[in-house]
Amino acid sequence: MDERKPVVSFTQMKDGTKQDYLLLQEFEKPYHALTAERVLDELRRQGEATLEGYRITRLEHGLQSATRAEREGADIDWVFGALLHDIGDGLAPQNHDRFSAEVIRPFVRWEVAWTVEHHGIFQMLYYGHHYGWDRNAREEFRDHPCFDVCAGFCERWDQSSFDPDYDSLPLAHFEPMVRTVFARKAYDPDVIREGVVTGLPGDVTSPARRI
């Protein structure tokens, strides 16, 4: 805390004055503006403290996913989603998919947030049977309009991105994109486009449609 800066008068929120809350509102603006930097810091941390056993770090996994998406012609929302789909691994390892989705949800298309939120259950197709789980648990979403994009995301960019020999682009390449997306107006309906599925690049099986 910077002790030269003004602070609120209250010790319990219910005692705060309008002036207190206007002061907090002023501080929220620069704080929100630094969300991108905090998320980038978390990504860098995933290159240090990582889940052991894999052949690459979590940071490299995110970079590899995002690089594959970009090289396949994905747009900024998909590349951003691929980069951050596992950003929740550190703080919410038991529900990292939902945590990651909440981090990006205010700033990306609905289909991208849905995909990140559900990628965990879709990924089980590739390994669930080795633990005696139902690898087809994702079938409960078979009729959801995002089923195909989530399945494609996992097949093309997530499950495939554990290769130590892949030439991923560096984080510096994606940093401007991360800042651009977090600088969007939160929950802008023109960005979110709830109910619209545009599909993945080159995917002729899931053309743009609306539920």
Ligand SMILES: [Fe+2]
């Ligand atoms: Fe994941």
Ligand SMILES: [Fe+2]
């Ligand atoms: Fe992943």
